Every structure is written in C-alpha cells, then in structure tokens.
Amino acid sequence: MTLLQIQNLKKSYVGPEGDRHTVVDVKHFTLAEQEQIALSGESGSGKTTFLNLIAGILKPDSGSIHLAGESMSDLKEPARDRLRARTIGYIFQTFNLLQGYTCLENVLLGMSFGAGVDAAFAEKLLKRVGLGSRLKHYPRQLSTGQQQRVAVARALANRPKLVLADEPTGNLDHQNARQSLTLILEACKENGAALLLVSHDREVLSRFQKVEDLRKLNHASSHMEARK
Amino acid sequence: MNLPRIVYKSLRQHILSTTVTAISVALGGGLLMSVWAVKEQSLAAFTGVNAGFDAVLGARGSKLQLVLNAIFHLEASPGNVAWADYQDIQKSPTVDLAIPLAVGDNFHGYRLVGTTPELFSRVEYAPAKHYEVESGGRLFDPTLRETVVGSFAARKLGLKPGDTFHPFHGLTFDEKNQHAETYVVVGILKPSNTPADRVLWIPLAGIQRMSGHDPKAATDVSAVLVKFKASSATAGFQMDLMYNKQGNRLTFAWPIGGVMAELFNKIGWFDRVLALISYLVALVATASILASIYNSMNERRREIAILRALGARRMTIVSAILLEAAAISALGMVIAFGFYATIMTVIAGIIREQTGVVLEPWQFNMVMLWAPAALISLGALAGIIPAFKAYRTDVAEYLTPTS
Numbered sequence: 001m002t003l004l005q006i007q008n009l010k011k012s013y014v015g016p017e018g019d020r021h022t023v024v025d026v027k028h029f030t031l032a033e034q035e036q037i038a039l040s041g042e043s044g045s046g047k048t049t050f051l052n053l054i055a056g057i058l059k060p061d062s063g064s065i066h067l068a069g070e071s072m073s074d075l076k077e078p079a080r081d082r083l084r085a086r087t088i089g090y091i092f093q094t095f096n097l098l099q100g101y102t103c104l105e106n107v108l109l110g111m112s113f114g115a116g117v118d119a120a121f122a123e124k125l126l127k128r129v130g131l132g133s134r135l136k137h138y139p140r141q142l143s144t145g146q147q148q149r150v151a152v153a154r155a156l157a158n159r160p161k162l163v164l165a166d167e168p169t170g171n172l173d174h175q176n177a178r179q180s181l182t183l184i185l186e187a188c189k190e191n192g193a194a195l196l197l198v199s200h201d202r203e204v205l206s207r208f209q210k211v212e213d214l215r216k217l218n219h220a221s222s223h224m225e226a227r228k
Numbered sequence: 229m230n231l232p233r234i235v236y237k238s239l240r241q242h243i244l245s246t247t248v249t250a251i252s253v254a255l256g257g258g259l260l261m262s263v264w265a266v267k268e269q270s271l272a273a274f275t276g277v278n279a280g281f282d283a284v285l286g287a288r289g290s291k292l293q294l295v296l297n298a299i300f301h302l303e304a305s306p307g308n309v310a311w312a313d314y315q316d317i318q319k320s321p322t323v324d325l326a327i328p329l330a331v332g333d334n335f336h337g338y339r340l341v342g343t344t345p346e347l348f349s350r351v352e353y354a355p356a357k358h359y360e361v362e363s364g365g366r367l368f369d370p371t372l373r374e375t376v377v378g379s380f381a382a383r384k385l386g387l388k389p390g391d392t393f394h395p396f397h398g399l400t401f402d403e404k405n406q407h408a409e410t411y412v413v414v415g416i417l418k419p420s421n422t423p424a425d426r427v428l429w430i431p432l433a434g435i436q437r438m439s440g441h442d443p444k445a446a447t448d449v450s451a452v453l454v455k456f457k458a459s460s461a462t463a464g465f466q467m468d469l470m471y472n473k474q475g476n477r478l479t480f481a482w483p484i485g486g487v488m489a490e491l492f493n494k495i496g497w498f499d500r501v502l503a504l505i506s507y508l509v510a511l512v513a514t515a516s517i518l519a520s521i522y523n524s525m526n527e528r529r530r531e532i533a534i535l536r537a538l539g540a541r542r543m544t545i546v547s548a549i550l551l552e553a554a555a556i557s558a559l560g561m562v563i564a565f566g567f568y569a570t571i572m573t574v575i576a577g578i579i580r581e582q583t584g585v586v587l588e589p590w591q592f593n594m595v596m597l598w599a600p601a602a603l604i605s606l607g608a609l610a611g612i613i614p615a616f617k618a619y620r621t622d623v624a625e626y627l628t629p630t631s
Contacts, residue, residue, distance in 0.1 A: 085539020100241035113539030
C-alpha cells in the first residue's frame with residue numbers, strides 16, 4: 001500500500017542576485033509502507049531539500065505530497081507540524097541531538113511532540129540500539145557512533161510510518177557507518193517503518209534492494225547538469 | 229518532556245546568563261520593594277509616634293523642631309519654657325497630663341532628658357503600654373542624681389544598674405565638656421521600640437541645676453508634653469489659637485502626627501526621586517532579560533530548528549521563550565526578597581539607631597505582591613522580541629547544511 005506519493009513537486013530559491021533557481025523538480029515518486037528505498041545523489045542535487053519537503057519543513061512551490069493519506073502540501077503549517085511529529089522520524093547527517101538533554105531525554109523529547117511520552121518504550125529503543133547503559137549520558141559524553149544511535153532511537157520514538165535519513169553515515173568512520181546502517185535498516189523493519197535514505201556512498205547504496213537516482217528523478221538537477 | 233521542562237533545561241544550559249540576569253532582576257526588584265516599604269513604613273511610623281501625647285508646648289519657633297526634640301529626641305531645643313507657663317498648661321481644665329522635659333546634656337552622644345516620674349507611672353506610650361523598668365532596677369528618685377537608661381542606649385553604652393557616669397554638656401558629645409556631677413544607673417527600661425529607648429532619663433532638676441547651666445534658667449523647661457482629657461474635643465483648636473495665633477512667646481505643636489506628616493510632604497520629592505531610581509533599575513533589569521535571551525538566539529536557533537523538525541509548533545517555541553523570560557524574572561524576584569530583607573534590615577537598623585523608630589522588614593506591604601507581579605509580567609514582555617526572532621527561525625536553514 002502506498003505510503004508516500006509525490007506528483008510534480010517543485011521547489012526553487014531566489015539567489016543572492018535575485019535570480020530564481022529550481023532545486024527540486026520531481027514528476028513522480030512513490031514509496032510503499034515498510035518499503036526501504038535509497039536515493040543516490042551528489043552534493044547539491046537537492047537531496048536535503050527533497051527530504052525537507054516530504055517532512056513538511058519546507059513548503060513546495062507547486063505539486064503534491066500525499067503522506068499516510070494526508071496531503072502534506074495542502075496542510076497549514078501547524079497541521080504539517082503535527083503530521084510530521086506523528087508520522088515521520090528524521091535522522092540527520094549531523095545527528096542534531098540537543099546537547100543539554102541526556103540520551104533518554106532526547107528520545108523523550110521526540111515523543112513529546114508526537115505520540116506522547118512513553119518512557120518505557122524510549123528505554124527499550126535505547127537498549128535496542130545498544131545504549132541501555134548510557135540513558136543518562138549527555139551527547140558530549142558519547143562517541144559519534146553512539147550519538148548516531150541515539151538519533152536512530154529518537155527517529156523511531158513516535159512509531160513513525162516513515163523514517164527519513166539524510167546521509168546518516170556521512171559523519172561516521174567506515175566500521176561505524178556499516179554498523180549504523182545495519183541498525184537503521186533493522187530497526188525500521190522491526191518497527192514497521194518505511195525508510196527513505198539519501199546517500200552518495202556506493203557501499204551504503206549497495207545495501208538496498210531499491211535505489212533511485214535523484215538526478216533522474218529530479219528534472220531540476222538534470223537542467224542544472226545540462227547548463228553546466 | 230513538557231514545556232516547563234524544556235524551559236528548565238534551557239535555563240540550566242545557559243546557567244551563567246540565567247544567574248547574572250536573575251540577580252540583576254533581584255537587585256531591581258529588591259530595591260523597588262525596599263524603597264516602597266521604607267517610604268510607607270517610615271511615614272506610618274513617624275506620623276504614628278506621639279509617645280502617648282497629643283501636643284508639645286515649647287519656645288516660639290518651628291513646630292517640627294519642637295516635635296523632633298521632644299518626641300523623637302532629635303534636633304536642639306528651640307528654647308526654654310518658663311516654669312509658670314508649664315504650670316498654666318498643667319492646670320488647664322482640658323489637660324489631663326502635662327509632663328515637662330529638659331534637655332541640654334549627653335553621655336557619649338546619647339542625650340540626657342530630665343523629666344518627672346509621672347512619665348513612667350501615668351503615660352501610655354502606646355495603647356495599654358507603659359514604660360517599664362527591667363527586673364533588678366527601679367525608677368529614679370527625683371531628688372537624687374539617678375538615671376533610668378533606655379534599652380538601646382544601655383546596650384550601646386554598656387550601662388547596667390549600679391554603674392556611674394559623668395554627663396557631658398551639650399547635645400553632641402565633646403569630651404572636654406564633662407560635668408562634675410556623678411549619676412548612678414538605677415534601672416534599664418524594657419524595650420519600647422520608641423525613641424525613648426535611646427535616652428538616659430534623669431530627674432528634671434538634674435538638667436536644670438547641672439553645673440555650668442545658666443542659673444537664671446534653673447526653673448525653665450525645654451518643652452511640655454501635653455495630653456488632653458478625653459472629653460476635651462476642641463482643646464487642641466483652642467490652644468492652637470491661644471498660643472500660636474494670639475500669643476507670640478510660645479509654640480504649640482498639635483497634632484503631633486500632623487506636624488510629622490508635613491515633614492514628609494516637604495521631603496516627598498525625595499521619595500519620588502528614590503522611587504524613580506528604583507523603577508529605572510527595575511526597567512534596566514528587565515531589559516537585561518531581553519539582552520540575555522536575544523544575544524543567545526544565534527546559538528539557540530539550531531536547537532529551535534531541531535525542536536521544530538521533531539514536530540514542535542512555532543507557538544510552542546514562542547511560548548517556551550516567553551516562559552523562559554518570565555521564569556528568569558520569577559527567579560530574580562525570589563532572590564529579590566533576600567535583597568529586600570538585607571536592605572530593609574540595614575535601613576531599619578540605621579533608622580532605629582538614629583531615631584529609635586522601629587521598622588519591621590517583614591511587615592506585609594502590598595508592594596510585596598505588585599512588584600513581583602509587575603516584574604514577572606515585564607520579564608515576559610521582554611521575551612517578546614527574542615520570541616519573535618525564534619518564531620521566524622528558518623528550520624531548513626538552521627537544521628543542517630544543504631547538500
């Protein structure tokens with residue numbers, strides 16, 4: 001069953017000299033429930049903008065995004081925020097953990113805007129990612145690999161239907177990257193969440209059965225290439 | 229992980245700026261409450277103190293000087309009152325009690341006041357309160373060189389029953405002007421929390437006949453404290469007319485509270501200046517909340533973006549900033565009560581030492597309610613500008629570098 005359907009999605013920015021640049025121009029994209037897709041793409045190909053559009057952080061210039069039966073692109077901002085909190089877990093390249101919060105609090109914070117705080121589930125998630133003994137540690141007291149695992153637990157905290165992962169292994173060394181990716185793939189499966197992961201790392205992409213090339217999806221990117 | 233918890237976390241994360249800002253609010257709030265409370269309490273205390281009398285009769289001059297001299301034991305006496313004038317007012321059918329006072333000497337800066345034993349036996353200095361001597365002591369014998377010392381003066385001078393001393397001439401201490409007479413302390417007054425606590429009470433004749441005093445004035449007194457009979461409702465008006473308007477030798481200060489209220493009216497500008505300064509300090513303290521939060525907005529924007537990405541709504545972020553500003557102010561006002569207690573204790577101590585009038589630092593005053601409410605509200609208002617900045621945070625821009 002389709003979880004995410006995108007039609008004619010466009011997003012452009014006005015440059016410093018007043019000229020408009022289209023960074024996302026995706027005609028069609030779908031993602032089924034519990035499906036795991038990797039999007040490949042080089043730097044500047046609009047990967048993060050594409051994910052932010054899906055997450056409702058950015059509003060498209062035109063086109064539609066249907067997520068879990070709701071039209072994200074038609075919703076007003078507060079409703080988009082609610083839909084994001086309930087439906088989407090987001091894993092960032094730079095982890096984006098709040099430094100003043102412990103591991104457990106970072107996960108609970110993710111819950112507080114979505115399904116509601118469930119401390120037992122938060123602890124279970126942190127144990128699942130191997131941080132059962134680090135619940136009260138602050139991010140600065142953890143290694144980068146451990147921080148990424150907290151970010152994975154936080155992304156799953158609201159039992160999301162979709163996990164967006166933006167270069168999640170980009171800041172990790174080879175071994176940590178491999179372990180982290182395995183964790184993301186397995187944890188999403190265990191929690192019944194679909195996964196849309198963007199990366200330009202061939203090894204990461206090789207772990208997915210379905211890989212889409214964002215350059216082919218994204219007409220804007222093709223235009224930019226063509227102009228070059 | 230609710231809103232107060234998020235605010236608490238933010239306050240802890242910015243602990244240094246939180247503490248410094250809260251202390252500046254505390255100083256402003258403490259100063260504001262102290263100025264207000266001192267103003268109101270001192271007005272009430274100074275206009276309320278009458279030592280149990282309705283009026284003071286003295287030499288022609290300022291009513292205020294007369295009251296300060298005879299009731300508060302401050303200032304010099306404006307002059308002398310002849311014994312005959314004392315007897316006249318004492319015999320007046322409208323007068324219940326007339327107590328003569330004589331001043332002119334001191335012991336190490338604490339003034340000696342000559343009077344009659346009736347001051348201790350008949351006067352209620354406050355409803356149902358008489359001057360009493362501590363156990364082990366007694367009142368002075370009006371025919372002997374004996375003294376009963378006010379509690380505050382006794383403590384400061386280290387005097388106790390059985391001690392002896394030589395008074396000094398004048399109202400200010402000058403060690404070269406010591407009298408030859410020796411006085412014996414026969415009692416210490418129980419604390420009355422009135423200006424009487426700062427006085428060494430001796431027989432009237434002691435001052436009148438002290439060596440070196442003008443023998444021609446040996447029967448004069450410095451002032452007469454007057455209490456009307458309860459039935460003499462118009463006595464004050466009549467005597468005011470007789471002494472102040474028709475006569476030209478004496479001054480009749482009546483009512484005592486009214487004379488002091490006039491003083492407070494005259495120095496009202498000073499109150500207003502103090503109040504203005506404290507308002508400004510409070511305002512600057514509130515502005516420091518704005519500056520503190522606003523300056524940290526750049527580092528907060530990433531956190532705000534993360535919270536927004538997790539699903540926090542713009543209004544949640546705005547509420548968190550406003551609540552944080554109010555919380556800093558509230559924390560400051562809690563500390564402000566500590567500053568208030570310190571400032572009030574120091575000021576009350578100075579006022580008591582200088583005048584004998586007692587202020588109560590913890591006596592309830594409405595300023596204890598409205599000042600915290602006003603500063604917390606102002607604090608929340610100060611959060612509006614940073615909250616607006618937070619509201620406009622571009623989540624995508626601050627969340628992560630665009631790839």
